[in-house]
Amino acid sequence: MGVAVARRVDADHGAEVAGRVGLAARGVVYCLLGALAFALAVGDRGGEQTDQRGALAELAERSWGKPALVVLIIGFAAYALWRLVRAVRGEGTDDPGTGSRLLDLAKAAVYIALAVSAYRLLRGDEGAASGQQETQQGFTARLMADYSWGRWAVGLAGVAIIAVGAWQIWRGLDQKFRKHLEESTGSNHPGVVTAGVVGHIARGVVFGVIGWLVVRAAVDFDPAQPVGVDAALREVAAAPYGPFLLSAVALGLIAFGLYSFAEARYREVL
Numbered sequence: 092m093g094v095a096v097a098r099r100v101d102a103d104h105g106a107e108v109a110g111r112v113g114l115a116a117r118g119v120v121y122c123l124l125g126a127l128a129f130a131l132a133v134g135d136r137g138g139e140q141t142d143q144r145g146a147l148a149e150l151a152e153r154s155w156g157k158p159a160l161v162v163l164i165i166g167f168a169a170y171a172l173w174r175l176v177r178a179v180r181g182e183g184t185d186d187p188g189t190g191s192r193l194l195d196l197a198k199a200a201v202y203i204a205l206a207v208s209a210y211r212l213l214r215g216d217e218g219a220a221s222g223q224q225e226t227q228q229g230f231t232a233r234l235m236a237d238y239s240w241g242r243w244a245v246g247l248a249g250v251a252i253i254a255v256g257a258w259q260i261w262r263g264l265d266q267k268f269r270k271h272l273e274e275s276t277g278s279n280h281p282g283v284v285t286a287g288v289v290g291h292i293a294r295g296v297v298f299g300v301i302g303w304l305v306v307r308a309a310v311d312f313d314p315a316q317p318v319g320v321d322a323a324l325r326e327v328a329a330a331p332y333g334p335f336l337l338s339a340v341a342l343g344l345i346a347f348g349l350y351s352f353a354e355a356r357y358r359e360v361l
Contacts, residue, residue, distance in 0.1 A: 103361055110173035110360035113202070116166020118351030120146055120205070121290075125345030128324050132337035142320035144208050151212040160213045167206035173360065174199035231305065232314030242309050249305030256298030263291025268350075272357045283357065286350040293343020297323050 123146035131141050140148070147163070150156050178195035231248075234241035262268060268287045300323035308316035317325075328337045 106173060106176045107360050109169040109176075110358070111355045112166050113170025113173050114351050114355035114358065114360075116163050116170055117202075118348045118355065119163060119166070121348030121351060122345050123147075123150060123348075124320075125341045125343070125348060128341035128344055129338055131324055131328055132334045132341060134334075140321050141324050143205055145321065147205070147209050147212055157213060160209045164206050164209045164213070167202045167209065171199040171202040171206065174202070176361075231308055231316075231318060235309070235312065235314050242312060246306055246309035249302045249307075249309060252302030252305060253299050254302075256295040256300075256302055259291050259295030259298055261295075263288045263295065271359060272354070273359060280353070280357070283350065283353040286346045286353060289343050290347025290350045293340050294347050296327075296340055296343070300324075300326050 120143055124141070124143060127141045127146055127149060147160070150159055150163075153159070174195040178192045178199070181191070231245050234245055238244070266284060266288060268291060269284065272283065297320060301318060301320065304316060304318045304322055304326060308314070308318060324337060324340070327333055327340055330336060
């Protein structure tokens with residue numbers, strides 16, 4: 092019995108370390124993404140991809156990029172492992188519902204994909220730098236072209252993404268994220284709370300624009316409609332006062348990255 096308990100304690104400790112390392116890796120990606128979005132706002136990005144994979148590609152070009160990619164690969168894998176553990180056992184004393192399990196599995200899949208992209212960049216595969224936009228655009232195009240119900244499925248997916256964006260904005264405004272932070276430190280730290288509010292709102296805006304682009308592709312029956320983070324940020328940039336709006340979103344994404352670092356320190360990960 093004692094051995095079983097000791098193994099459970101070791102497993103919990105391992106999952107906690109994985110969660111904190113993974114959250115820190117997420118923070119790096121969002122800070123890089125925010126910096127790229129700001130560069131796009133001032134006209135310095137041109138045709139380069141401005142999404143998570145674009146951020147990794149930008150990092151790979153630095154002299155210290157390869158060691159940083161190794162660290163991020165470990166971090167992405169750790170984040171995926173933590174989400175898989177959460178999908179099985181939940182967080183704290185809460186038993187995860189079906190929706191929570193599916194969300195954790197989806198997030199694990201996203202970060203496994205990021206780890207694979209970072210590994211390919213580490214090996215010098217330039218194709219790994221192609222952004223999410225191409226993958227997502229290709230998927231929606233095939234769905235609408237190959238299936239009679241594909242157009243409706245794409246439209247419903249867009250509505251769901253908009254709903255996720257709205258939920259992120261509400262989560263930021265209502266400060267729901269504070270329940271995951273240690274009460275004695277993180278949840279009452281004004282800097283952490285401010286970064287969490289601003290970061291969640293900016294993240295929600297990006298999700299909302301992505302959802303709108305997906306819905307527009309379905310309504311217009313346009314398989315060539317770009318979708319994804321890169322397309323969403325460029326859509327904001329093209330709007331009236333776009334550079335100012337995109338600069339605000341960029342700062343919000345950086346704020347979410349900083350909040351991720353705070354979560355790595357203060358979140359009750361299990």
